[in-house]
Amino acid sequence: MRTVTVFALLVAALALSAAAGILVGAVAIAPGDVLSALLGADSTSGTIIRELRLPRVLGAALVGGALAAAGALLQGMLRNPLADPFVTGTSAGASLGAVLAVALGFEPALVPVAAFVGATGAIALVWRLARLGGRTTVLTVLLAGVVLTSFAGALVTLVLVSSDRLALRLRAVLGWLQGGISVISWSELVVAAVVVAVGVTAALLLAPRIDAYAFGEETAAALGVDLDRTTAAVLATTALLTGAAVAIAGLIGFVGLVIPHALRFVLGATHRRLIVASIPAGAIALVLADLGARTALAPAELPVGVITGLVGAPFFLALLVRSRRVII
Amino acid sequence: MSSVVARAIRAGYREREVLRGVDLVAHEGEVVALIGPNGAGKSTLLRVLGGLLRATSGSVTIDGVDAATLDRRAIARRIAVVPQVFETLFPFTVREIVALGRTSRLGPLGTLGTDDARAVAHALDDIGATDLAERRIDRVSGGERQRAVLAMALAQEAGVLLLDEPTAHLDPAHQRATLERVATLARTRGIAVVAVLHDLNLAAAFASRVVLLADGAVVRDGDVAHVITPELVARVFGPGLRVVAYDGRPFVIPEPTSQPERRARAG
Numbered sequence: 001m002r003t004v005t006v007f008a009l010l011v012a013a014l015a016l017s018a019a020a021g022i023l024v025g026a027v028a029i030a031p032g033d034v035l036s037a038l039l040g041a042d043s044t045s046g047t048i049i050r051e052l053r054l055p056r057v058l059g060a061a062l063v064g065g066a067l068a069a070a071g072a073l074l075q076g077m078l079r080n081p082l083a084d085p086f087v088t089g090t091s092a093g094a095s096l097g098a099v100l101a102v103a104l105g106f107e108p109a110l111v112p113v114a115a116f117v118g119a120t121g122a123i124a125l126v127w128r129l130a131r132l133g134g135r136t137t138v139l140t141v142l143l144a145g146v147v148l149t150s151f152a153g154a155l156v157t158l159v160l161v162s163s164d165r166l167a168l169r170l171r172a173v174l175g176w177l178q179g180g181i182s183v184i185s186w187s188e189l190v191v192a193a194v195v196v197a198v199g200v201t202a203a204l205l206l207a208p209r210i211d212a213y214a215f216g217e218e219t220a221a222a223l224g225v226d227l228d229r230t231t232a233a234v235l236a237t238t239a240l241l242t243g244a245a246v247a248i249a250g251l252i253g254f255v256g257l258v259i260p261h262a263l264r265f266v267l268g269a270t271h272r273r274l275i276v277a278s279i280p281a282g283a284i285a286l287v288l289a290d291l292g293a294r295t296a297l298a299p300a301e302l303p304v305g306v307i308t309g310l311v312g313a314p315f316f317l318a319l320l321v322r323s324r325r326v327i328i
Numbered sequence: 329m330s331s332v333v334a335r336a337i338r339a340g341y342r343e344r345e346v347l348r349g350v351d352l353v354a355h356e357g358e359v360v361a362l363i364g365p366n367g368a369g370k371s372t373l374l375r376v377l378g379g380l381l382r383a384t385s386g387s388v389t390i391d392g393v394d395a396a397t398l399d400r401r402a403i404a405r406r407i408a409v410v411p412q413v414f415e416t417l418f419p420f421t422v423r424e425i426v427a428l429g430r431t432s433r434l435g436p437l438g439t440l441g442t443d444d445a446r447a448v449a450h451a452l453d454d455i456g457a458t459d460l461a462e463r464r465i466d467r468v469s470g471g472e473r474q475r476a477v478l479a480m481a482l483a484q485e486a487g488v489l490l491l492d493e494p495t496a497h498l499d500p501a502h503q504r505a506t507l508e509r510v511a512t513l514a515r516t517r518g519i520a521v522v523a524v525l526h527d528l529n530l531a532a533a534f535a536s537r538v539v540l541l542a543d544g545a546v547v548r549d550g551d552v553a554h555v556i557t558p559e560l561v562a563r564v565f566g567p568g569l570r571v572v573a574y575d576g577r578p579f580v581i582p583e584p585t586s587q588p589e590r591r592a593r594a595g
Contacts, residue, residue: 079417208438211424212431214416215477221380222411223484224404224432269418272438 003273006266010280014061017287021057022049024295055189060181060290060304061283062189063245064255066196068282069203069275070241071256072263076210076271077234078141081264081319084256085119085242088141089148091253093122094239094246096152096159103163109191116195116243122148123235123242180303181249181290192244199240200279206233207272214269252305254312255285261319330356330391330487330520332377332407337386339376346372348544349386354488354520359511361535362524363555365565368541370524371412374490377522379403391487404432408481412492414473416465422476423461426451429483451483455509471502478509489513491523495530503527507534528580532556540564552577 023034029045037049071084085091097118101111129144209230212220221227245252259282260274267273289307296302333353340346346369354360362370375381377388379395388395390406398406408429429451430444440448452458457475460468465476474494481489491510495503507523511534514521525531531538531552538555540547542564548555556578558571570581 076418081417205436205438208434209431211420212428214418214420214425214428215411215414218375218380219409219411219414220431221400222378222404222407222409223428224401226400264419268424269416269420270424 003267006277007280010277010284014280014284014287017284017291018057018061021060021287021291022053024291025053055186056181056290057287059189059192059248060286062192062196063181063249063252064259064282064284064286064289065279066199066241066245066282067252067256068259068278068285069200070238070245071282072260072271072275072278073203073206073210073234073241074238074256075260076207076274077213077231079213079216081261082257082316083141084254085238085245086149086251086253086256087145088123089126089145089152090119090123090238090242091246091251092149092152092156093125094119094243095251096156097121097243098247098250099156099159103159108185108188111188112192112195112244112247115247116240118152119239119243119246120236122152123239127231127235180293180301180305181286188248192248195240195244199237199244200275202233202237202240203275204272206230206237207270207275210234210271211269249286249304252286252308254308254316255282255289257319258312258315259285330406330518331389332391332488332520332522333389334373334377335387335389337373337376337383337388339372339381339383339386341372345384346544347376347383350541350544350546352377352522352539352546352549354522356487356518356520357514358536359514359521359523359534361531361538362522362541363526363528363531363538364541364547369544370541371492373541374409374492374522374524377488378407378409378490380409401432404484404486406486407488407490408484408486410477410481410489410491410494412496414477419464419466421461422457422463422465422468422472422479423448423452425465425476426457426461426479426483429480429485432484447483447485451479454482454513455479470497471499471505474498474502474506478506482513487518488520488522491521493524493526495525495527503530504533510534528556528561528578532577532579556580 023031025048027048029037029048033045034049037043037046038054067085074083074085074088075081094115095118098111098115101114106114126141126144126148130140209225212223212225217227260278263274263277263281267277286304290304292307293302293304331354335351337347337350338345350369350373352360352373362373364370372381376383379388379398379400390398390403395403426448427440427444430440430447433444435441452461455475455478457472457479460472460476465473468476489510494506494510498506507530510521510523513519535552537550538552539549540555540560547564548560556571561569561571561580568583568585570583572579572581
């Protein structure tokens, strides 16, 4: 009953946030005009709504949902609420992949693929580094993530500065390093949506096995989980979701960390339920953060990463203090 | 016909060989206590039996099937393991924890069927944990959490149950209750149990057979009175442990060796 109520509230809140995201923007458009624009009316405001605001709101929702689902998956496998794509360096790897793809002149629709390749490389590397001591602790994963994030960040900056492509320069201002929803085209959005759908399906299928990690890897194995295969599947799924998110929005921290953690208090620990709820909750968080980024200093626009960072970092610190006994 | 049979097991970690040719058999309805000093290889043997550590040589046979031919899921349907550490940070309920015992029997979509729900309810009932079912695992006492984990292993419906120091961190009353429960399950459900026990007196009270392990080899395998003897206990555990007979079974009492004051008073 409680679960149903929470889901209903989340879906309603998502609808409201999306409506707000479409209604509010740098150019004031009356609600009636927004509606007729959505229904296909041909006008300037129609173009703004259909080609700018709607893709942007959908993009933000997609990114937030993907990051939150990936966070829930990683937290479950590592048995620790301090993990997400951002702190494990996965996002940084995806960012590097995406930037290289743009710099090398790939088709825009291939950018998510490059981001996925980068994310896969990054998370595989972090996992290998964290494994060096024999057993993976969250602390080693976080340390490896920090190292990789700064390394990938340096490479991204190098590419941005040395590249003369206009597309890169434009996005560099808001995008790759600070996070910013900048949907270029509907086709890019569709590719990302398909990737996220595949990732979410995989995450939901993996969820019961992630539950079995509750008492650690060895107990998961004793319960019948094939550790190597499951670990590989979880890492690949995380990379898929992160790649899609980063291709659209660059580096956005804390959404993947905070959303599953907060929902766990309300819905309990079972991962299938947690992932299903994380998707709308993450979407809400990012649609609202993007709305804030567009309107706080209008007509100037903040990178959305500024908003998620301002809200998320204090939360992360509080979490760190509370759970300090377990990460070491 | 549930059983686990290990033959000539050699196993270890990297360069260090821990088990040097160990034989162990547990049949249906038996409670086999694995005893021995720290570092003797008890937990390692348990991991090999459960398929969690690959032996460098030797064989493990589960219910007559060579374990090397079984994948993780197939092993988990035949052997349940009660872990030594069962702490989790996440707010699972006791029922959700017990349901983890069904992991090896879930279908491709991973949903619990009516059979699974029934097995979970039975396991909770058998362990007397039904009243705990909706409580959060991180908010119950150590003894209650132990019961939840035991119920999780039972929900696995495996014929072999392995326990690694199931009484660690429990007070004497809970130690007794846990082993009583395990012994009853072995008897009534025909489960083959192998339990690593540090407390020789608990082993003497509840085991149908005792295997004494030292330096990675079996020193003796037999009934309680033939394994927990003054001679063997002194040889394997060293001095300071007196073995007396009490109520027809051996009883081990730690003796202070260097307390002259007390000695003088007693003398």
